[in-house]
C-alpha cells in the first residue's frame with residue numbers, strides 16, 4: 446500500500462513538473478511574429494462602396510445580404526467564410542449627417558444572427574444588439590436619421606453567445622458618416638485612393654485552409670491569430686499616389702490589440718478617433734487600438750519609396766504570466782505602402798480640422814461604477830432580461846470603469862459617443878481626447894467617462910455596454926441600459942425572448 450502510494454505521489458510530481466515545464470515552454474514560445482517574412486504580394490482589396498438608393502421620400506436605402514461562401518486568401522486554397530454581399534466582409538456603407546437611412550438586412554446564414562451599427566447614435570430598436578435577432582431567411586429593416594458628426598464606424602453581428610464566431614467567419618464592414626464640416630477640413634477624401642479603409646484582423650488557419658476557431662488552450666482572451674488580414678487580403682500592399690494618404694484604421698479582431706505604426710517610425714498624424722475628427726492633427730509614432738476601436742491617421746510618403754505598416758509589440762500592462770498569452774509579445778507586418786514615382790497633392794496636413802466641444806463634467810447628473818473582472822461586469826454575467834442601468838434622456842453621467850483583472854478589456858457603450866475625463870486620475874492622452882465609443886481599459890486601471898444620452902428613449906428596449914473582446918462578450922461580459930423619458934416607468938427587468946442564452 447505504502448509503495449503504491451509512494452509511486453502515485455512520484456507519478457503526480459513527475460506529471461506536474463512536466464505540466465509546469467510545458468506551460469513554461471508555451472510561455473516562452475507564445476510570441477508570434479511575421480516581421481520580415483511577408484512579400485506583400487497581393488494588392489490590397491478595397492471593400493466596394495455602397496451608397497444606397499434614394500427612395501421616394503429621400504431615405505437612403507441599403508441592401509445587405511448575409512451569406513455563406515468561400516474565400517481564396519491564399520492562391521488555390523479555399524477557406525469557408527461568411528460575408529455581406531460577398532464571401533468575406535461587406536461593403537463600406539456611406540451616409541451623410543442629416544440623412545434618413547434604412548438598411549434591409551437579409552440573413553442568408555444557417556443560424557440566427559444580428560447586425561449592429563457600432564458607433565451609431567440611433568433608437569434602441571434599430572441598434573442591432575442581441576434583442577434584434579434575425580432568423581435564417583428573415584429580413585430586418587431598421588431605419589434612423591443620421592444625427593452625428595463625420596466619423597468612421599463599422600457594423601458586425603452581436604448575437605448573444607455567438608458574436609465571436611460570426612465576426613471571425615467574416616461578417617463585418619465599415620460604415621462612414623460624412624458631413625460638411627469634415628469635408629471642409631482639407632483631408633484626403635477619395636475613397637480607396639487617398640482615403641483608405643483598413644479593416645485589420647488576425648486569423649489562424651487550419652492545414653486544410655479553414656479558419657481555426659479554437660480559442661487556444663491557454664489564452665485568457667480567446668482567438669489570437671498568427672496571420673494578418675487587411676480588408677480580407679493576406680500579405681497586402683497598397684499603391685500610394687499622393688504625398689499624404691489617410692488611413693481609416695479599424696481593429697476588427699476578436700481579441701488582439703494592435704500597436705500600429707510605420708516600420709521606420711516616421712510620425713503618424715492622428716486626425717480622428719471613434720466618434721469623429723479631432724480639432725487638430727496630433728503626431729504619434731504608434732497608436733494602440735483594442736478590438737472595436739478606430740483611428741484615422743495621415744501618413745506622408747516620398748516618391749518611389751516603400752514603407753511597412755507594422756503592429757509593434759503592444760504595451761498591454763498584463764501580468765508576467767498573462768502578457769504573452771494576450772498577445773503582449775507579438776509583432777506583425779500588416780501592409781506595405783508603395784509610393785508611385787510621382788505623387789500629387791499637399792505634403793502638409795491641415796493645421797485645423799473641426800470644432801469639438803470641450804467636455805463639461807459639471808453637467809453630469811450622477812456617476813455609476815462598472816467593475817470589469819473575469820468575464821463579468823460588477824460581478825454579474827449578462828442576463829437578457831435584466832436592466833442594469835436606467836438613464837434619463839438628455840442627461841449626462843460619469844461612468845467610472847475599473848478593470849480589476851490582470852488582462853486588458855475593451856469597453857464599448859452602444860448609442861453614445863463619450864469623452865474620457867481621466868485615466869487613473871490623470872487627463873487623457875491625445876488619442877483619448879476625442880470622441881470615443883470604445884476604450885481599452887488597462888489592467889488595474891480606472892477610467893472616468895462622460896457619457897450623454899440624447900434623443901431616443903425606450904423603456905422597453907435596452908442598449909448594451911460590454912467588453913469588445915468577443916469571447917468575453919459571449920461569455921457574459923455585457924450589461925444593458927435603457928434610456929427613459931421623465932414619465933416613463935423605470936424597469937428592472939424586461940421580457941426577453943432569448944433570455945435563456947444569457948450568462949453562459
Ligand SMILES: [Cu+2]
Pocket residue numbers: 853854855912913914917918922
Ligand atoms: Cu474583456
